[in-house]
Amino acid sequence: MKHDETLRIGVYVCHCGTNIAGVLDVEALAHFAEGLPHVALARHYKYMCSDPGQELVKRDILEYNLNRIVVAACSPNLHEPTFRRAAEDAGLNRFLVQMANIREQVAWVTDDSTEAFTKAQAHLAAAIRRVAGHEALERQFVQIQPRAMVVGGGIAGIEAALTLAEAGKDVILVEREPTIGGHMAMFDKTFPTLDCAACILTPKMTAVKLHPFIKLLTYSTVESVEGSVGNYRVKVRRKPRYIDESLCVGCMMCIDGCVFTQAKFPNPFDQGLGKRKPVWIPFPQAVPPVPVVDPEVCLQIARGKCKQGCVTACGERNAFRFDQEEQIEEYTVGTIIVATGFKAFDPSVIPYYGYGRYPNVYTSLEVERLLNAGGPTAGKLTLRDGSTPKRVGIVHCVGSRDANFHPYCSRVCCMYSLKLAHLVKEKTGAEVFNCYIDVRAPGKSFEEFFNRVQDEGTQFIRGKVADITPANGDGAEGGGLIMNVDDTLLGTIRKIPVDMVILAVALEPQADASDVRRAFGISCSAEGFFLEKHPKLAPVNTANDGVFLAGACQGAKDIPDTVAQADAAAAKALALMDAGQIELEPNTAWVDEEMCSGCQTCISLCPFKAIRHDAERKIAVIDPALCKGCGTCVAACPSGAAKQHIFGDEQISEELEGLMNYV
């Protein structure tokens, strides 16, 4: 260990109430520290993080000329900034502080106080030896561009974009589909209040279109993301619409003019239940109100031969561009909000529900479209043969709460199933049977809504439907269906004849979630939704600074929760952008220029693309703004030129020496 007579280390052992003091003899620990080299003083105190605790450190620094501080307390993730600030207030460089985690790593993981004490000694000795080798470092900051990108234009993305724009920030909103709106735009009504979805959504969509600070890129996806917090460089891939957005006025005359007189291609927005032409628009209130041409079926594009009725109808506005090509545009933004939403589970993988085999077995999303006035049946709920259903079964938990598909609860299906029961009854007078495992209605006004639907006469059967079979023959159009279910409250197995079955399908991660995850450098939880930084305390942050989450891409949730989360994400992004800068962690790597041979080994290994080769000087150069301090280059460098602040060889070996003395 370095013998430096000028070293004066102050050591503070925190009780953390009984969290630490309940297991460890804190007084003895302080006494132990006092005996170690260079320790000028050691104290123990009830709550080091409290104001008096911090004051203690500050006073001691001034009074006793301390030039290193060790706090033995909780995880540095929690209070390292607190003690760094305290030291700085007293005129000491903030990086001359070291924490020893004797709570999470000692007191909380054992009941054996003798063993705990030995381990705490080791941690403390390690921190003291380590901090002796710390150097004063300068704080480094990067500037944050005051511009945000929101990816996904569902209700989450719309809400986040509007909040940011209202705060005066430039927003680039990237949406994969030809229109924003997401799933909410498909619904007729929304639970539990039964507001008309379009009535509350379309004003926000229009606000997005009109807002001077929002640049809307529809029919676009994110191609790649480079850089880091404050300065993300995002490449956006824009699919050709074959119509110039700046010239189109949204008159929709081209759709009438199209040489296809009949709409004959399945409309994805209607879940394939409705038909569209090669030039089409998902729904009348789409934003932007610009049609899109499907190159697969457009005669002009696919075969190069068409009378181009659309172009004629467009007339002198002349907005058609059949030669439009895919384009890549690059944007630099300071923060990113990922709001890519969910995908509805495809129930055709469950053979016993007959989806895709029996025409009158529908998914909930399909029924949302049938109920919607703007949908394929103009809001009339009908069976495939056009008749009105008289008995309708709703199967809860399709793909949710099922180890074979998704073990999690999708959170919204109970409520939307209640909504559908209500709407089906209202529109058709049909008898409705909801087969459920548990009705989960824990939100505001949810239980009351459940009660209302019960009062309306919907029958609730507690059991997971086992089979849906045709009542007779092969289940072709017209034939009824049988729902086979164990009525677990009655204790008997029932065969319930119905003529329509609605499968309440799960909400699952988007098919491309893992690509999106990789592009933005974030993680997924076990079920594939994007992972927040902390489930309780950082629900909209991600492991990647400056990238936030909003809506169903983070986990299944309803519209109220989605909107709340979107505003939270916007607030977090705003906080960063308004601060204008963010402090970098000091533990970045640097290159000793004298020693670097320019072999470039480190460049390919760096997971953050933070190192480049300076061809002129023939050395590697590390961008501290991109370096995350992982140490890969340091370990790999054959000539020992890559070094790391706070994690120098001496600091690490001193820390290890300290530890090893006690194990």
Next chain:
Amino acid sequence: MSTAMDRQGVELLERLGKSGEGKSPQGCMQCGLCAASCPLGYAMEFPPRKLILQAESGNLEKVLASPSLWMCIGCYTCSLRCPRDIELTDGLWPALRDQSLQAGIQPPAELQETFQNLFKYGNNLGKSPRQRLDWAKDLDVRVLDLSKEPRPVDVLWLVGCYPSYYPRNQVVTRAFARILTELGVTWGVLGAKEKAVGECERMFGEEGLFETLVEENRKLLDKCEFQTLLTLDPHAFRALQKFYPQHGAWYPVKHYTTFLHERMEQLKPLVLKPVKATVTYHDNCCVGRRCESFDPPRELLGLIPGVELVEMERNRENSLCCGGGGGGMWLDAHIVAHGGHRLSDERIRQAAATGADTLAVSCPYELSRFEDAAKVTSLEGKLRVRDIIELLAESMDLGERNVS
């Protein structure tokens, strides 16, 4: 007040939870998917859901004494569908039956007889071991009895009890012997030494008897040198593939559909004679639903010129069991007496509804079950029940002269 028996139910569930076989039954959420999926659930006093509920609530006694304990025919539908991934078929049912036997409760008389047969003769049918090779009498290909002439072979064929003794099955057995020979593999059988594999015994809860059989078979098999252990019986296949290794007895076992499927290229030029038939294939539960081998049998049938394949409404993992597994072979009367029905009768009607003239099977139990069912449902003469082997053999001109 809780009695010892009260605790026993919970303890049994706890034990199963730790067995590594599926997830803990204590995680059951009483959704009832098992009960309604079970083809006999409607008739059971205690379908799987209630077995767990009752065992947990201190009513194990009731469960152990219920006739419904002997109504599971081991079709695996509940196990595969269970949203909590609880191993009902291979775990819960055998454990409860085992407990019931240990508690001294008499199983249905038919079962007791088969246990005794197995104990005395090494097969459930009560036949003499000396007649094991009767099927091979006057056969036009050589059958190597490895118990008499030990030597290394490509294939050790465990012929199985039904295929050895039942006249209807012997036709299939002989055809398969010819196909094996035609394929040029060297193969042998164990002759009079062969014993039942014991899958049913395990399902019956006769764990002790099963273990004895594993031991005896292991001694026999370890003496032989072979590349593949072959069986016509999906139940034997399942036991050898899954349960034997749990007792340290692992063998490279294959069901014949897989074995032949691997030799499709070799079969192609041999399958020449058209067999005019509209065929629907019945997926057996062990190789099908449980081991998810759905395509190989269909592709084998597809090889045969003239065969037109049609599917039943319930097929592949959604197939309906013939009712013969899990001891069902001997329990028809018990099941019917307690409000159930013979699943083979229901299944053959489903087969007939396709318009097929042939019901193809790949399990030795199914031939007799479906042929009986055809009689009961007046489908005899309209729907022929044939093993895939018979259809292949006919097309390869290796069939029984007096049969096809």
